[in-house]
Amino acid sequence: MNQEAMLKPALVGGVALGVLSALPVVSAVNCLCCAWVIGGGILAANLYVKASPITVTLGRGVALGLLTGVIGAIVDTVFSVPLHMVLAGMGMGIAEQLREALGQVPNLPPETRDAVYSILSGEGSVGLLFIVLGGLIKLLIYGPMAMIGGAIGVAIFEKRSPGSGSAQAPPPPRASYEELPSPPPPPDGSRERGE
Amino acid sequence: MQPPPFPSDLSVPAARTARLAVTAFWGLLCLALLAPPLLAAAGQSFLARLAYAFFSPVCHQISARSFSLAGAGWAVCHRCSGIYIGSFLSCFVPAAWLARGAYSRNRRLWLAAACLPLLADVLLAALGLWSGSAPVRFGTGLLAGAAVNVVVLPAVVEFVLETRRTVLMAQVPENQGDPI
Numbered sequence: 514m515n516q517e518a519m520l521k522p523a524l525v526g527g528v529a530l531g532v533l534s535a536l537p538v539v540s541a542v543n544c545l546c547c548a549w550v551i552g553g554g555i556l557a558a559n560l561y562v563k564a565s566p567i568t569v570t571l572g573r574g575v576a577l578g579l580l581t582g583v584i585g586a587i588v589d590t591v592f593s594v595p596l597h598m599v600l601a602g603m604g605m606g607i608a609e610q611l612r613e614a615l616g617q618v619p620n621l622p623p624e625t626r627d628a629v630y631s632i633l634s635g636e637g638s639v640g641l642l643f644i645v646l647g648g649l650i651k652l653l654i655y656g657p658m659a660m661i662g663g664a665i666g667v668a669i670f671e672k673r674s675p676g677s678g679s680a681q682a683p684p685p686p687r688a689s690y691e692e693l694p695s696p697p698p699p700p701d702g703s704r705e706r707g708e
Numbered sequence: 709m710q711p712p713p714f715p716s717d718l719s720v721p722a723a724r725t726a727r728l729a730v731t732a733f734w735g736l737l738c739l740a741l742l743a744p745p746l747l748a749a750a751g752q753s754f755l756a757r758l759a760y761a762f763f764s765p766v767c768h769q770i771s772a773r774s775f776s777l778a779g780a781g782w783a784v785c786h787r788c789s790g791i792y793i794g795s796f797l798s799c800f801v802p803a804a805w806l807a808r809g810a811y812s813r814n815r816r817l818w819l820a821a822a823c824l825p826l827l828a829d830v831l832l833a834a835l836g837l838w839s840g841s842a843p844v845r846f847g848t849g850l851l852a853g854a855a856v857n858v859v860v861l862p863a864v865v866e867f868v869l870e871t872r873r874t875v876l877m878a879q880v881p882e883n884q885g886d887p888i
Contacts, residue, residue, distance in 0.1 A: 546788055547766050660863075664859055664860045665819070708884075
């Protein structure tokens, strides 16, 4: 199994976790220790173990989970853009939520509050800025969490013993110097001349 | 056939570094759980809110279901606190025990057995058949976190060693053989 073989399971797991984590109500399941993210890693590991002709190591599960988490964070962020536009149209955008949250902070200096409000006045750009920042934070969270999912998935679904499978068969032992055939004699009569 | 690189290769500095990194990650995460109440107590309510916001994607943060410090709740609930602390504590399990657990044929069985109390606690509470309590939520989280990290820690070490091996193999010409 090469690196390309990891891409398909990682894409399936990543898209699944990204879409489920972006949907407004369904994403609440992530409150259970990033259940969708860990689940995406487990799903990718399941698909990879099924497709692999050789035993999948736990380390490979971690790599697969990392790739799944990165794909999931990108999918989640991309899905957040139309969602943000819909919510902003309904007056429930990120800028409105931030204004509301800032209003609840009691000891924020007035100049800081004014500065943040002036930034928030640029509606669309603020929303996109926070989506990009949120995407970076998701990348930091989803990567390790999906890694955990990948490792758990391999631990659960890989039932073959380490080293089984054709690709991991041991190479034939190297012949020792004694077993090597003797070199052919030189084509000319140098041996006779030497003697 | 390649033997599992963990724990036999713990003598390799990369393996020790990877194990240390995982331990530091869980340790810092456990310390970060206390950051919001400590920041709030220090009068830094904006920073405290930011710290709560950082953990909000991974936990419901219901204050009645969270440990409190200086009058404010930890960053995550009892169950999540148990998972993080259990993961951190299991980093100190001897390497041979970790390997025995991670590469055991029955690893899926004991992993399921360790996570079953947590799942039962969640499901029974969701169905209204069990109200649960803070020690139960924390304890089941502690058990599940420790068990999961027994698999995750060797997996990360193995990942680092495999990556290192691939990088070194790419650097060394073919006729020089395995650099490790």
